[in-house]
Amino acid sequence: MSDQAPSRAHAALDGELDVSQRLAFEEELRRSPELAAEYERLRALRRTIREHAPREAAPERLRARIEALAGAPPRRAAPRWPALAAGLAAAAALAGYWAGRSGGDPELAALVAGYQRAALSGQPIDVASSDRHTVKPWLAARAPLGALVLDLAEDGFPLVGGRIDIVDARPVPTLVYRRREHLISVTELPLAGAGGGAATLEGYHVVRWRDRERAYVAISDLDASELQAFVADFDKRTPR
């Protein structure tokens, strides 16, 4: 029973095909109506399951017990968009701070260098796909901190793909979105001490923010207000 070979439609749906397998599969989809129908059924089933599996929070009393176990300080709510906006409003001071110490933050310097190299080489991405279910497992297989991949196409920021950047000798997942001819990189990092803010480094706009689970750095050659709109949309769509 266990060795029954499931069809490639499952592997395709699950983003487990590599680029050449994926291309072959798409070709086959065009040729075979049966395969296309099966694939569509699988996608419909996934939609049904995900629609009806709401993200549910642990009951407060359980959370309190577990936090006590961890000796955690009283919990503060995750920073939501208003808090972030306030952070951005205070950006001028931060921008001066960062610009004045150009390269003072090695993490940001590494990410901006990654963005620059990617933009200049004409190879901004290692995996090209507008399907987050393809990009996510690709990144997860290569960086210890799996990436949260959000679909922002409706907000006018289609996903282009992803790449791996190296920060402090560790691979980190970077998503690449597009607005017109501009690219926006979003790198996800483990939560560390750093807070949020906006800055300009090497001529690129940089916005840093965080939620309960991770820290984010967005870098783009978009103008600052459009980048902030992107960050607001990203934050809005981040599951809580």
Place this chain on the structure above:
Amino acid sequence: MTSETARLRFREVVLPHLDDGYRLAKWLSGAEADAEDIVQDAAMRALAALEGATPLKPRAWWLAVVRNAALTYMARRRPKALRYVADLDEDVAEDAPDPEAALIARDEGERVRRAIASLPSPLRETLVLREIEEFDYRAIAEATEAPIGTVMSRLARARAALAKLLGKAP
């Protein structure tokens, strides 16, 4: 005595994914009260394990701890609810809630929930880790200690069973 290092790691590794752990425990046990006990057990195990090292993939690691705690819990408290003997039995869920219940449920959400609950444990946990927790095949294989081929076949069978129960089969 738990060290401050372990507590610190626990706060970084487990607390951000507490909701996910609770949700997984609920899917695996099918009951809210059980899910709370399972997460509590899992948290104790995690705290002890974090004395030694910090995991590379915190969320996947923590959910695997929850999954193992759920198996132990179910085996102890509700032995009949657990069929985890051999692959031979995988397609027979004598002990799981009646699949027919899924057919007569009032709304679509309830139908889906009951249909998933009626799957035999190995199929159910594989499906939940993939569709709800969005693990890739390798992460599911690691969490359930099964070969990737088995993961793929369980996933295919879980989806076929679900499609049939929900009337979406060809």
